[in-house]
Amino acid sequence: MGSHPGIETLSAEVKRRFPGIGEATVYRTMRLLCDAGLAGERQFGEGFSRFEPICGSAGDSHHDHLICVHCGAIVEFEDPGIERLQDRVAESHGFEITSHRLEIFGICGNCRGR
Numbered sequence: 001m002g003s004h005p006g007i008e009t010l011s012a013e014v015k016r017r018f019p020g021i022g023e024a025t026v027y028r029t030m031r032l033l034c035d036a037g038l039a040g041e042r043q044f045g046e047g048f049s050r051f052e053p054i055c056g057s058a059g060d061s062h063h064d065h066l067i068c069v070h071c072g073a074i075v076e077f078e079d080p081g082i083e084r085l086q087d088r089v090a091e092s093h094g095f096e097i098t099s100h101r102l103e104i105f106g107i108c109g110n111c112r113g114r
Contacts, residue, residue, distance in 0.1 A: 004042060004044075004050040004051065004074045005050060006049065007027060007051070008048075010030065011023045011027075030051060034051075038053065040053075042065075062083070063077060065102070065104070068107055068108035068111055069105050071111050073108045073110070082102065
């Protein structure tokens with residue numbers, strides 16, 4: 001679906017496409033997809049979970065998020081410089097990174113222009 005949908009949005013879309021599937025099935029399926037590493041559950045400070053696909057192939061690159069606190073827009077980005085800096089900081093502390101998340105909260109260009 002894109003755009004990091006919440007479970008309510010996912011459930012509504014499933015219901016639209018497959019009217020016989022209930023909300024509980026969507027919840028259970030998302031839990032299974034997350035447990036299998038095919039979907040990622042994210043919390044962006046809104047009080048509910050959002051989801052994104054995780055393909056898992058070696059060619060997939062890590063990404064981080066910019067989150068607008070006004071409209072809720074979520075922008076995915078990649079920055080090799082940030083990745084190198086995180087690696088350098090971890091190494092300087094004798095730390096091995098197994099995973100990380102970077103979420104930057106602010107006001108998007110559209111909301112700033114209003």
